[in-house]
Amino acid sequence: MSTMHLGPRHDGWQRPVAVPETLSELHGPTTGRVRLPLHVYSSGMGPGREFNLSVEAEQVELYQIVLSEGRLSDVCRFIDADALVSLWARLWLSPHVRAAWRPLLGALAS
Numbered sequence: 001m002s003t004m005h006l007g008p009r010h011d012g013w014q015r016p017v018a019v020p021e022t023l024s025e026l027h028g029p030t031t032g033r034v035r036l037p038l039h040v041y042s043s044g045m046g047p048g049r050e051f052n053l054s055v056e057a058e059q060v061e062l063y064q065i066v067l068s069e070g071r072l073s074d075v076c077r078f079i080d081a082d083a084l085v086s087l088w089a090r091l092w093l094s095p096h097v098r099a100a101w102r103p104l105l106g107a108l109a110s
Contacts, residue, residue: 017100018072023081029053030080034062040070040078059083064091067101 020026028034036049051062066078088105 014094014096015068017067017097018070018075019100019104020072020076021104023084023104025076026079026081026084027076028078028080028083030083034078036062036065036078037074040074041065056087060087060090063087064093067091067093068097 031053034051034053036051038049041049051058053059053062063079063084066074070078085105
């Protein structure tokens with residue numbers, strides 16, 4: 001079962017954030033290359049949608065995109081629990097995304 005958090009409302013709409021009930025639902029890869037589906041990342045004429053998880057900067061970018069744009073199934077498929085905890089402080093996320101993850105990650109998510 002998942003929860004969707006909208007966070008506090010400001011001047012405009014905020015995308016709902018998909019958060020699993022437990023970290024154990026996160027089964028993402030930790031090595032290799034990952035190609036995100038178009039509904040998560042449509043780069044237009046920009047860089048490709050493939051990320052090399054051996055390169056920390058690419059893993060950070062992938063996590064930022066999936067946590068901000070992904071559905072629950074995407075979050076569970078592309079995010080690894082241990083890697084999320086390790087990378088959390090380096091992720092550039094909207095305040096409403098961080099707030100949505102706070103109940104699951106505790107003080108780490110603040």
